[in-house]
Amino acid sequence: MQMVPKFCFPFDVERKPPSPAVQHFTFALTDLEGNRRFGFCRLRPGAQSCLCILSQLPWFEVFYKLLNTLGDLLAQDQVSEAEELLLNLQQQQPPHRPQPSRGPEMVSSSVCMCACMSLSCFVAPDSDCLPSIPENRNLTELVVAVTDENILGLFAALLAERRVLLTASKLSTLTSCVHASCALLHPMRWEHVLIPTLPPHLLDYCW
Numbered sequence: 001m002q003m004v005p006k007f008c009f010p011f012d013v014e015r016k017p018p019s020p021a022v023q024h025f026t027f028a029l030t031d032l033e034g035n036r037r038f039g040f041c042r043l044r045p046g047a048q049s050c051l052c053i054l055s056q057l058p059w060f061e062v063f064y065k066l067l068n069t070l071g072d073l074l075a076q077d078q079v080s081e082a083e084e085l086l087l088n089l090q091q092q093q094p095p096h097r098p099q100p101s102r103g104p105e106m107v108s109s110s111v112c113m114c115a116c117m118s119l120s121c122f123v124a125p126d127s128d129c130l131p132s133i134p135e136n137r138n139l140t141e142l143v144v145a146v147t148d149e150n151i152l153g154l155f156a157a158l159l160a161e162r163r164v165l166l167t168a169s170k171l172s173t174l175t176s177c178v179h180a181s182c183a184l185l186h187p188m189r190w191e192h193v194l195i196p197t198l199p200p201h202l203l204d205y206c207w
Helices: 006-007 059-075 078-091 138-146 148-159 171-183 199-207
Strands: 024-028 035-041 050-056
Touching: 006 024, 006 035, 006 050, 024 059, 024 171, 050 059, 050 171, 059 078, 059 148, 138 171, 148 171
Parallel strands: none
Antiparallel strands: 024 035, 035 050
């Protein structure tokens, strides 16, 4: 937990903020066994605090929507409503995936975890499905920001398990492209070092 602020502010906070707009970005914490915990962040320009949710679930659309809802509530000084929403979500049972039947009719494999409050509904995505556009915001961002030729080159580099370094002027674009690149490997997974956001104290990984 002591390292989380360095990932929430992976830049010099005394200088001009990296973007004049609200930024959504992620970072990844990997333990000694290779298990990843993702940090989902919402950062307002010039803010001295950052909204961050830690989870082992790579549910980008769900957590970004939740962060926006919390940001709107806090901007209106509705702190108790924001705390109630978080408590309601924390008490939700883990989603259970139904097994498909053997008959001609297949049971829907979609998983739904809803917590309806403040007109918000959060639906757990199906991680077994191929990523698609525009449902997958990361993949959409990659296609918009990167040329087709570079996407193919990036895909080939990942298949060859090469070291890949991505740069961008916006944190949101950077982390979206990193996670979208991993999604391109579906149903395979990137098993090596993954640092979507590289704070200054981790620059040695670039050498």
